Amino acid sequence: MTTPALRSPLELAEAAGLVLFSTVTALPTDGSAPEWITLFPKIGRVQTRDGRTFEVSAATLKAAFQADGIDLPVDVNHATDTAALMGGRADAVGWGTELREHDGALQIKVDWLEEGRALLAARKYRYTSPSFFQNGGSAIRLKAVALVTSPALGGQPALAHAGGSQEPHTMKTIATALGLAEGASEAECLSTLAALKAGSVPKAVHDETLAQLQAKTGELDSIRKAAREARVTGLIEGALKAKKIVPALKDHYVTLCSTDAGLDTVEKLFAGMTPALPGSGLDDRAPPQGGDAPADPVLLAAAAQKIQDEAKAAGRPIGFGEAMTLATRKAASA
Template identity: 55%
Template structure:
């Protein structure tokens, strides 16, 4: 077919092999390459991927995949032209114009039986051969374009290769040798990997132990200081220690104790000697004697009783 005007279209202009495999490909190469192409019978076209994608998006209509261009022939006779799949998205990948395919049951069956191994686009073009609109794509048995690679980019294997290339930071479309080189460059033997993981785990455990010991030392110092300053009672020690279980808890308790006034005044009995020859009795004995003064009504409270006894024994000394 010579270059046709805008209103005409070309069929069997191109064809590419469908990938062999159990599952039908999600992406197929409608045009194995973009730009200037030539068919086996001498026709030339200029595949304008930008224009084809723009028209596809503007139409908002899925492109049918039929058998032997039945869509084209049915348009002339009014006959049925059932689709065996639908193309719902176009993209340029690896230098090819690809279509994302939703395969129907019949399409899957034809591919599984290997009844059709190639595809061929049905497209409109200008008089200069520049593609303008992709109307349909057909499953065919004979390609029109020779020397073109099969649709590897649409196979599951190629999809895996693309993902591997992306993960390795290799340019899309890189061959197997380039991927193997990248893999070897970043390869770490399992034994080395396991040893590194083990050492890292041990280091993390050691660091946690150090952090826990450091926090405990800080908490103990804070609590003992509060006890010494009479800001908390011995019975409250464990309660405040639990509040210091986290760094934020420790800081909160520290601020609370800093603002807290002593609960008991210092008695001055800590350094007193045991009773005898007028010496101040031991704290436990002094406390018992003070409680007796309060019980006998000789002192209003424990603080007054302690003060009276302290005065008594100081004078005796």
């Protein structure tokens, strides 16, 4: 059993639940880029010039827009809905950031990009057209807004002079958006759209795959974080055990290791260090009763820094490890 072919790209798009070139409203004729543009000139039952009708609820579209929490792209000739599916360029020329009802119309606030302002200033596009998902003839969610040249909605001041069928121009626009030659036939457009539809991924599958990817990414980030923390801890504890640093400087080196570059630097520094404190052989013995207390590590580090500064001033700079050794010997002989 064969499936009957659809008569036009508009019908094929609507079969997939997406409506293009539905209602088109005029932009200012002075070439300015308005802050608010009209998506639907009226709320309720809207009929286009080609006879299609849709039920438009401002509350429904505003609720879906707020629930999505994303800005809507403003593109050229519905490139977001057609060319992007084939891997073509679908750059935005502006972003819709807010919806409102105004004088019985549904409008969107636009943050225009430089290219969008330039196109409007040159008056290359005089109309805007929303694309939206529909169910049973009712608009349920906005998808994008396009700058177009072909009006679909009659009864607007800027459209009063436009008579006759718009189908030839519409076919030309759709062919261009699909990446085909302007003179492509209806059959060629239908074939391309059918291939796109057949190769598309269902939204539920896409969302599930994306959720799984995000979960795996989170797990990988946790593993990487734990491995990095273990690497820093092992490095610092190893340096303390080898007496390359004193406990008073532990936090200082931990801070240095907070970046990848700092961690690499500290690893190289420790690798070239000699023990700052000579081994005493008493590490595992209980301290003797009475006698002098060992040097305060903070004071010892300060003394080493002073020795290092004096050596540098005398024109014979030394490393901090050597300075610690000298400071330790000086403290032992005092």
